[in-house]
Amino acid sequence: xxxxxxxxxxxxxxxxxxxxxxxxxxxxxxxxxxxxxxxxxxxxxxxxxxxxxxxxxxxxxxxxxxxxxxxxxxxxxxxxxxxxxxxxxxxxxxxxxxxxxxxxxxxxxxxxxx
Amino acid sequence: xxxxxxxxxxxxxxxxxxxxxxxxxxxxxxxxxxxxxxxxxxxxxxxxxxxxxxxxxxxxxxxxxxxxxxxxxxxxxxxxxxxxxxxxxxxxxxxxxxxxxxxxxxxxxxxxxxxx
Numbered sequence: 001x002x003x004x005x006x007x008x009x010x011x012x013x014x015x016x017x018x019x020x021x022x023x024x025x026x027x028x029x030x031x032x033x034x035x036x037x038x039x040x041x042x043x044x045x046x047x048x049x050x051x052x053x054x055x056x057x058x059x060x061x062x063x064x065x066x067x068x069x070x071x072x073x074x075x076x077x078x079x080x081x082x083x084x085x086x087x088x089x090x091x092x093x094x095x096x097x098x099x100x101x102x103x104x105x106x107x108x109x110x111x112x113x114x
Numbered sequence: 115x116x117x118x119x120x121x122x123x124x125x126x127x128x129x130x131x132x133x134x135x136x137x138x139x140x141x142x143x144x145x146x147x148x149x150x151x152x153x154x155x156x157x158x159x160x161x162x163x164x165x166x167x168x169x170x171x172x173x174x175x176x177x178x179x180x181x182x183x184x185x186x187x188x189x190x191x192x193x194x195x196x197x198x199x200x201x202x203x204x205x206x207x208x209x210x211x212x213x214x215x216x217x218x219x220x221x222x223x224x225x226x227x228x229x230x
Binding site for chain 1: 118120146147156157158159160161164205207209210211213215216217218219220221222223
């Protein structure tokens with residue numbers, strides 16, 4: 001299994017506060033992804049990165065920003081959290097991008113916005 | 115936009131029996147990949163099997179196999195000799211083969227219960 005950790009694993013915050021989730025990998029994978037998982041929707045892509053400082057938007061990027069200053073770290077920031085951003089957030093990595101790659105997922109972060 | 119539909123929110127199977135999970139998708143593309151992921155209670159997403167659309171032969175991984183019907187846009191997962199450890203959420207996913215498209219679309223999932 002790819003060494004992917006997410007921190008924090010659980011977080012409760014209040015509406016309007018900034019929140020940053022961290023994904024750390026030890027596999028030197030070039031691609032990294034942030035997904036959110038909600039009941040009835042499966043996983044939906046928020047943002048992804050195809051290299052240091054190279055990022056792009058996914059299906060549900062509004063209200064989120066990302067940064068990748070090092071290969072091993074991919075940060076997801078909610079600038080001003082809203083209740084609709086209550087979700088489970090998954091980070092994933094991939095070696096090559098594109099459909100042929102295998103994505104490896106982290107354990108998830110459960111975020112509750114009150 | 116591509117959509118993935120899993121019409122069975124829940125399924126159950128007796129241990130050692132066979133179960134089939136359904137998945138349909140909508141796309142105008144001809145080249146793409148389809149996946150089944152397993153999510154056990156630990157929440158870790160695990161790749162079960164992958165199918166390339168241009169390959170007519172159905173993918174198989176040990177007890178897991180798929181029935182890929184490209185014209186019908188159907189991609190079902192068959193689990194043979196079900197084991198208690200197979201109990202999990204199963205997600206069907208679609209990904210375009212376009213090199214510039216890194217968006218994977220997931221279905222809503224099917225919760226599989228395995229009865230001893």
